[in-house]
Amino acid sequence: MAAKSQYAELARQLSAIGAVKRGLSRVLPPDCPGGSAAVLTLLERRGEMRMSRLAELMAVDMSVTSRHVAHAVERGWVERAPDLADRRSRILRLTPAGRDLLDELARRTTEIFAHALSDWTDDEVGQLNTMLARLRENFGDCRPGRYDDSPGSYARTPAAAVAPAHAPVSESAQRETPARQQT
Secondary structure (H helix, E strand, C coil): CCCHHHHHHHHHHHHCCHHHHHHHHCCCCCCCCHHHHHHHHHHHHHCCEEHHHHHHHHCCCHHHHHHHHHHHHHCCCEEEEECCCCCCCEEEEECHHHHHHHHHHHHHHHHHHHHHCCCCCHHHHHHHHHHHHHHHHHHCCCCCCEECCCCCCEECCCHHHCCCCCCCCCHHHCCCCHHHHHC
């Protein structure tokens, strides 16, 4: 076990990570705020879903999720389709325009990391990815158990399943950018 001073330094470093988040948020187009980017990213990674499931994955109130979805729908990035299992509900689905935007955000995110970490070796970036993934895994989701995506299955939804609103990237950039490792 590490010394308490190491944990204290880790807490300071993580609290200062806001500078990284702000840098990543700068790659978002003006008409795509972080909440909308999070909606698109979750729909890409998890597939179509109901608004209630999206709110759960985002860990925000339904009204907040609804505003983010409405913004994305207005811009043609997400569509609402009837839920065949429950006609009162709607299924949210990523559109081709939404996928194109995510590809562009992945490109931008990759570029910002490549620039900011240009003096890092591949091994160092790989170590960072591994350690961040391990940190997320150790924290998990402390909320009560949640249903996972498979019918009849009850499991905790790890906090890592929630995409960061500041750094959405596509599957194609998974190995190229640490932002993807936050999924």
